[in-house]
Amino acid sequence: MPNTLPYEVIAAAPIALYTADADTAKPSLDIDPPIAWTKLGLSGDLNYDDGAGVEISSPQNINPWRALGDSGSRKVFRQDEDLKVKVKVVDLTLETLSVALNGNAVTTVAPGVGTVGYKWIGYSRGLSVNTKAVLIRLLVSPYGADWIGQYYFPRCAQSGSPTHLYKKTEPVGLELEFMALVKSDADTPAEYFGRLEFGDADATT
Secondary structure: OOOOOOOOOOOOOOEEEEEEEOOOOOOOOOOOOOOOOEEOOOOHHHHEOOOOOEEEEOOEEEEEEEOOOOOOEEEEEEEEEOOEEEEEEOOOOHHHHHHHOOOOOEEEEOOEOOEOOEEEEOOOOOOOOOEEEEEEEEOOOOOOOOEEEEEEEEEEEEOOOOOOOOOOOOOOOEEEEEEEOOOOOOOOHHHOOOEEEEEEOOOOO
């Protein structure tokens, strides 16, 4: 979906989210994400709720210091910061549910004589938290008509608490939240959580 002037004004761009094992290498912009990356939702952005969109936030806590003889703050100290990705996925396959359930395995039981085949997943997430790499592909860019972009977060934990709400007027969705974890061996301190890049490339999701 080529962008049009003014390029920097972007609305609901086509987006696809992918997950992979933590620290999976960032793919080049000129290729589709390789097999190591699994698209979130069977149909990608066609499974993402339009009302929720895809939200990428950078919350932080700043502590100001005020001098006794001044009314305003003279310096601030950053106490902590985070990077979070939120999306509501309307896809009730067990494979998508596994992302919300700490990567629990989906088991397929073959049919037998007098028994029906079925698939199942366990609901307990245990004490350890599964970490994944997260990739978000954008098919538009603020820099050109045919440029694309991608967010790359090498280490993330699914920190949301999805609720299944069954109603006759709305589809069941999973509200997922990926919290980026620090990758202390990143190339630069600015990339501890990950990076956003844009480039002139012929790539599709």
